[in-house]
Amino acid sequence: MGYTITEKILARAAGLATAKAGDEIMAKPDFVLAYDFPGYTDVIFKQLKDDFGIEQIAEPERFGIFIDHMVPATSAKEEELHIGTRDWCSKNNVALYERKGIGHQVASEVGFATPGAFVVHFDGHISQLGTFGTLAMGIRRNVLEAFAMERVAIKVPQTTRVDLVGTLQPGVMARDVFHHLVRVLGSASCRFQVLEIGGPAASALSTDSLQTITGLAMFTGALTAIVNPDAPRLEYALPRARKQLEPVSSDEDAHYAARHTIDLTSLEPIIVIPPSPANTRDLKDYLGLDVQTGYLGSCVSGRLEDLRMAAQVLEGKKIAPGFALHVVPTSQAIMAEAAREGLLATLVEAGAFVSSSSCDYCFGRIATMAAGQRAVSTGTLNVRGRMGSPDSEIFLCNAAVVAASALEGKITDPRPYLKV
Amino acid sequence: MTLKNLHGRVAFIFEEIDFDVDQIVGVTNMKTTDIVELTKAAMQSYDKDFAKDVRPGDLIIGNHNFGYGHPHYPPMKAMRHLGISGVIAESFSPGYWRGEISMGFPQIPCPGILNFVSRWDEIEVDWESSLLHNLTQGTKISFEPLPHADFAMLQAGGLENYLKKRFYKSTAIGEKS
Numbered sequence: 001m002g003y004t005i006t007e008k009i010l011a012r013a014a015g016l017a018t019a020k021a022g023d024e025i026m027a028k029p030d031f032v033l034a035y036d037f038p039g040y041t042d043v044i045f046k047q048l049k050d051d052f053g054i055e056q057i058a059e060p061e062r063f064g065i066f067i068d069h070m071v072p073a074t075s076a077k078e079e080e081l082h083i084g085t086r087d088w089c090s091k092n093n094v095a096l097y098e099r100k101g102i103g104h105q106v107a108s109e110v111g112f113a114t115p116g117a118f119v120v121h122f123d124g125h126i127s128q129l130g131t132f133g134t135l136a137m138g139i140r141r142n143v144l145e146a147f148a149m150e151r152v153a154i155k156v157p158q159t160t161r162v163d164l165v166g167t168l169q170p171g172v173m174a175r176d177v178f179h180h181l182v183r184v185l186g187s188a189s190c191r192f193q194v195l196e197i198g199g200p201a202a203s204a205l206s207t208d209s210l211q212t213i214t215g216l217a218m219f220t221g222a223l224t225a226i227v228n229p230d231a232p233r234l235e236y237a238l239p240r241a242r243k244q245l246e247p248v249s250s251d252e253d254a255h256y257a258a259r260h261t262i263d264l265t266s267l268e269p270i271i272v273i274p275p276s277p278a279n280t281r282d283l284k285d286y287l288g289l290d291v292q293t294g295y296l297g298s299c300v301s302g303r304l305e306d307l308r309m310a311a312q313v314l315e316g317k318k319i320a321p322g323f324a325l326h327v328v329p330t331s332q333a334i335m336a337e338a339a340r341e342g343l344l345a346t347l348v349e350a351g352a353f354v355s356s357s358s359c360d361y362c363f364g365r366i367a368t369m370a371a372g373q374r375a376v377s378t379g380t381l382n383v384r385g386r387m388g389s390p391d392s393e394i395f396l397c398n399a400a401v402v403a404a405s406a407l408e409g410k411i412t413d414p415r416p417y418l419k420v
Numbered sequence: 421m422t423l424k425n426l427h428g429r430v431a432f433i434f435e436e437i438d439f440d441v442d443q444i445v446g447v448t449n450m451k452t453t454d455i456v457e458l459t460k461a462a463m464q465s466y467d468k469d470f471a472k473d474v475r476p477g478d479l480i481i482g483n484h485n486f487g488y489g490h491p492h493y494p495p496m497k498a499m500r501h502l503g504i505s506g507v508i509a510e511s512f513s514p515g516y517w518r519g520e521i522s523m524g525f526p527q528i529p530c531p532g533i534l535n536f537v538s539r540w541d542e543i544e545v546d547w548e549s550s551l552l553h554n555l556t557q558g559t560k561i562s563f564e565p566l567p568h569a570d571f572a573m574l575q576a577g578g579l580e581n582y583l584k585k586r587f588y589k590s591t592a593i594g595e596k597s
Contacts, residue, residue, distance in 0.1 A: 024568050051580060052587055124515060140515060141522045141579055148583055149590070153569030187438050188485035192514050221485060223514055276489060278438050383440060383489050385447030 002251025004159045005226055006194045009135040009248060013118040014151075021158040021255070026151040030117040030243055033126060034143060035066040035103045035359070036085035040122055044147050045088045052148045060093040061242070063147075064112055066103030067096065069359045074366075101331025101357040104128050104215065104299040109333055111240035115229045115247035120146045125299050125380060127222070128215030131207060132237040133229030133247050135194070138218070157223050158257035159250075160190045163199030166265035171415040173309065173398035174209035175301060175378065177262075178216045179270040179280045185260060187278035191221035193257055196228075196250065201264050203230050208305035215300035216380065219277040269413065272396035275384045283401060289411045291395070293375045294402045295387070296352075297328030298362045301378030304334055304341075306399035311343040313403035313417045314350035320409030325352045325402070326367050332357055352406070364388040376405045423575050426506045426526060426545035428477030430537045432466065439482055440489035441496065441516060450492050455501050462498035474502050479543065481533055482509030487516020496520055506545065508533050508552065508563070521570045524578030528552070530563035547571075 003011070003018065011019035013027040034041050048054040057063065065085060073079040082098070089096035100106045104125050107113060115133035119126065124138030139145075145152045162181060181195075195217045202210065210227055217225035228249035229237065238247075269283040296302060296310055307329060319325050327347050329335035335357060338344050348354055360366045362379040369375060369388030375395065379387070382394035397405075400414035407417070442450060449461040463470035480499065486509035496507075506526035510533055520527050528545055530536075530552055537543060541556040550565045566574070576582035 047580065051584060138515070140519045142518055144579060145583055148587055153567075155567045155569075187488060188511065188513070191485065191511060192517075218515060221488075221513060276438060276440065278488065381490050383442065383447075385450070386490070390447040 001255055002253040004194070004196065004254040004256070005133060005228055005248055005250045006135055006159055006196070007156060007254075009116060009118050010154065010156050012116070019156050021156050021257075023156045025154060025156060027118055027154050028151045029062070029120045029146050030114065030245070031062055031064060031112045031119045032143065032146040033064045033066070033103065033107060033112060033119060033121040035068050035123065036081055037069055038081055041065070042081060042084055044144050045084065047144060048147055054148065057092045057094065057147070058150075063092075063094040064107065064110070065089050065094055065096050066106060067098035068101065068103045068106070068357070070365065071099055071358045071360065099332070099356070101333065102299045102359055105211070105303070105330040105334070108132065108211070108237070109240070109331060111242040113237050114241040114243050114245055115234060115237050116245040117243060120152060124218040125215050127217040127224040128211045128300065130214040130217070130224055130226035131210040132233050133227060133249070135224060135226055137224045157192055157194050159194045159196050159254070160222070160258045160260070161196045161198060161256040163259070163261045164197065164201035164205070164264055165199050165261055166201055166263040167204070168264050168267065170418050171400050171413075172267050172269055173306075173400060174205065174212035175396070175398040176267055176270045177209070177264060178213045179272055179396070180267055181262065182219055182278060183270070183280035184262065185220060187219060188221045189258075190217070193222055195220055195222040195225040196256075197225060198228055199261070202227060206305055207233060207236060208303040211303065212300045269398060269401055271401070271411065272382055274382045274393045274395065277381060277396070283397065283411070283413060286395070286411050287413055289374070291374045291376050291405055291409065291411055292322070293324040293326070293367070293369060293373060294406045295326050295328070295361055295367065295375055295377040295379055296399050296402045297326065297330065298379045299330060299359070300380055301399055302328055302330040302334070304337060306378065307334075307338045307343045307347070308341070309400045310403035311346040312419065313400055313414050314352070314407065315346050317350055317407055319351035319406040323406050323409050324367070325406040326361055327352045327354045328361050329357055362387075376402045376411060378402055423547050423571070425547060426477070426479060428479050428505055428543070429475065430539050430541045430543060431474045431478035431480055431504060432463070432470065433481040433534070433537070433539055434486065435483055435534070437483045438485045438488035441487050441491050442489065444495035445498055450494055452494060455497065458494055458498040459501045462495070462502060471502055474504065476503035477505045478503060479506050479508055479545075480504055481537060482507060483534060484510040485513050486511070487513040491516040491519060493519060493523065496523065496525055500525060508545070510534060521573050522579035524574055524576070526574055528563050530561060532561055536561050
């Protein structure tokens with residue numbers, strides 16, 4: 001019996017010859033990541049000193065900190081948090097990435113998505129490093145364990161394997177693939193497991209698309225998602241890799257808790273209605289519903305593929321009067337590339353409000369919605385109050401749907417706007 | 421060190437699948453840090469007399485994938501302040517599970533629990549035998565034992581104490597972890 005990529009990565013991280021799902025092991029994360037946020041990093045930095053007597057962190061090259069929330073700061077208190085983070089990183093010689101973009105994307109750009117590496121963060125959307133064959137888990141407050149100790153206690157998870165086959169139709173995007181997985185497999189289908197994505201259609205997907213799908217893994221109940229890294233992913237990740245590791249893949253005869261094949265050919269756009277990421281519906285049943293605002297961005301969407309699609313829908317047109325369309329590229333590098341491609345000009349001329357990369361739109365810190373307002377969004381989540389008032393509503397969908405809905409001020413099918 | 425068995429009544433049953441725990445205090449109260457205010461807000465949408473009727477040691481029951489969504493810590497802080505000693509559910513969402521275990525708050529996965537208890541039944545969670553006793557109905561059901569590290573965290577009273585124990589033990593014997 002062979003091993004899954006997850007079992008192989010965790011065995012190596014634990015210094016064991018082999019590890020099987022169900023084993024309780026002590027694994028050393030190759031990288032420990034976090035973004036500064038009140039109650040997380042400030043508390044961790046204090047606890048390290050006060051509770052553990054750690055003045056200087058060991059192996060600082062294993063750590064990476066991002067300042068991507070509360071960027072730019074809107075109060076002195078927020079800026080003080082950032083100052084504390086800068087000071088700690090500087091004193092500990094830990095790499096800090098500030099105003100470079102949303103950390104989960106920047107992490108890949110700067111090489112933390114090392115194929116074969118085991119990574120922990122407190123935030124679960126770090127799962128998107130799985131695109132490159134990196135096992136990256138969000139462990140909430142337990143990330144303190146990885147800051148204070150060399151190893152973290154972990155039960156080797158089972159894996160659910162999903163093979164994607166077929167071809168996506170125009171106007172159907174990675175968001176739809178993921179929401180479809182939640183719809184057909186269930187919101188608890190991969191509970192405490194790893195979601196392994198493979199199959200011919202996965203190899204044919206862009207890296208942007210795979211980052212979208214793996215980044216949302218938590219809404220299937222999964223601890224993370226991972227892809228056996230293929231040539232295009234390795235070509236991106238290996239030159240950037242921060243550690244020399246042999247990329248690994250699942251064996252042919254690896255044991256899976258479940259195996260599913262999903263055909264993408266007949267997939268249609270999906271909309272996820274409030275107030276739960278489990279509420280996946282057919283877009284066609286919600287067409288015409290009034291919306292006042294649109295958000296195209298976040299750690300899972302807002303990459304070039306999304307921006308190109310939105311630009312294609314919006315090119316030469318104007319968004320509906322009074323509609324607020326916020327476009328936030330996932331990283332500064334992506335924004336620069338979008339500028340070079342002329343995408344930003346197209347979006348701005350259509351009436352979009354384009355901002356530098358920040359996490360703040362996704363949780364309503366800025367572009368905050370009032371009661372009764374409704375958004376179409378490529379953000380991560382649609383729970384009550386996520387983007388402002390608890391009486392506002394968030395409909396999650398792909399970038400093309402956001403763009404088309406911006407044109408009409410109603411939930412709109414983007415396909416008639418696409419040049420096929 | 422063992423963990424004291426939980427003994428109390430079924431204070432509430434959340435029947436909703438994928439239950440979003442933030443609803444216990446309401447999204448508007450998620451940034452409330454004052455425990456008294458938080459406690460006042462707790463359960464208002466479910467049972468206005470909850471705070472009056474609940475007793476220290478009581479437990480709450482959940483359905484499948486309890487804690488799905490984007491769980492925050494204030495709801496269960498309020499529930500603990502009201503005396504709730506643990507949560508028993510058909511199954512848990514991993515993010516919620518990790519968060520509450522790290523707070524030292526017992527979470528017990530028990531497939532079949534919804535049909536096993538009625539509200540206000542007196543129950544006991546026996547860690548040693550992994551059995552849940554319904555003392556009102558005179559029945560028992562087994563629950564899923566916790567992973568060792570999670571159980572150790574509950575025994576220590578939460579993440580910080582658990583880590584401190586490991587940390588100072590390791591420095592005493594000259595190891596890194």
